[in-house]
Amino acid sequence: MFSKKAFTIKEQIAQLQKRGLLIKNTVLAEKYLSNISYYRLGEYWYVMQENKEKHIFKPNSRFTDVIALYNFDAELRLLLFDVIEKIEISLRTKLIYHLSHEINPWWFSNSEIFIDSLQYSRTLSKIEEEVTRARRKDVTIKHHFKKHKDDLRFPPSWKSLEQVSFGNLSKLYGNLKHTVKSKDLIAQEFGAVNHTYLPSWLQSIAQIRNFCAHHSRLWNRNLPSTVKLLPKPPNPWIIEKKNIPKQSNKLYMHLCLMKYVLNTIQPNNDFTSKLNTLFIKYPNVDPNALDMKANWQQEPLWK
Structure with missing residues (x-):
């Protein structure tokens, strides 16, 4: 049964950082995530992950590259x-x-x-x-x-x-x-x-x-x-x-x-x-x- 709870934007950013995505400007990241959903952006950072099951990012993966x-x-x-x-x-x-x-x-x-x-x-x-x-x-x-x-x-x-x-x-x-x-x-x-x-x-x-x-x-x-x-x-x-x-x-x-x-x-x-x-x-x-x-x-x- 699906059991994931909805994350706040701050929790979304914290999880991405924990998984290795470099986010230097968290204020700007919050702005993006408040207008473009986490799920939609996920289609672009998926290829940056070296471990797809645990969603761990490759070294030097940057949020700015996702937005680009x-x-x-x-x-x-x-x-x-x-x-x-x-x-x-x-x-x-x-x-x-x-x-x-x-x-x-x-x-x-x-x-x-x-x-x-x-x-x-x-x-x-x-x-x-x-x-x-x-x-x-x-x-x-x-x-x-x-x-x-x-x-x-x-x-x-x-x-x-x-x-x-x-x-x-x-x-x-x-x-x-x-x-x-x-x-x-x-x-x-x-x-x-x-x-x-x-x-x-x-x-x-x-x-x-x-x-x-x-x-x-x-x-x-x-x-x-x-x-x-x-x-x-x-x-x-x-x-x-x-x-x-x-x-x-x-x-x-x-x-x-x-x-x-x-x-x-x-x-x-x-x-x-x-x-x-x-x-x-x-x-x-x-x-x-x-x-x-x-x-x-x-x-x-x-x-």
Whole structure:
């Protein structure tokens, strides 16, 4: 049975010091722990412990390094959120445009163009929830239902899908039948050649977006998704084979895919410089924790 009692902030600091974490400024440490929970910060000092069972820290482990890791991770999430926003808006635009022209403006409510009917039903149910919620808050959706009282359909895709999450957009795309021409066309516009590769990329990006939205740790995290890499990418990628990320569960591979897609949307983006600046700002952060490669900035992908 769980029997640990809640510690005061002073007790938390005393325990950390007893376990070997160097805390020179206890007043500042109290300030941090009153705004960032002990449990949340524990995700960053865990790697500093040489005895994980007894929680004993390695020599010269410092509280300031824990805070540096935490701040690095927070700024990394903000950076990625900005990148993902551009990818999300682009995906939404391409889905609405291409499929509305190929099929009709209500293509997303046509079950016949999707592979997995059960998954489609779940996705459509979530879309209905999102549109219903928007009906109470969004002026455009409110006006549509007021003006078209007799039309019992969803608003057309250019209205409805503006209310839909990135996760549901990626599910809509991935579940489209391969005979739908727009599926390959959208993949080509993102540099993914065909529909085989893009769904796993979008799923990966959607998961990372959720981590960012919920302020979850990205640094030194094993990501759940597996992505498919193009054997011969048509756009600038990584030349040196040793620099191609091997671990799909580490963040660097996903950063590479985000950069690859972003380059098709905004060729002169500043993702490289901002990411590099972040590592310069926090020199104590180990790039290996993200599976970053040496001189990653020199690869064509990142130039």
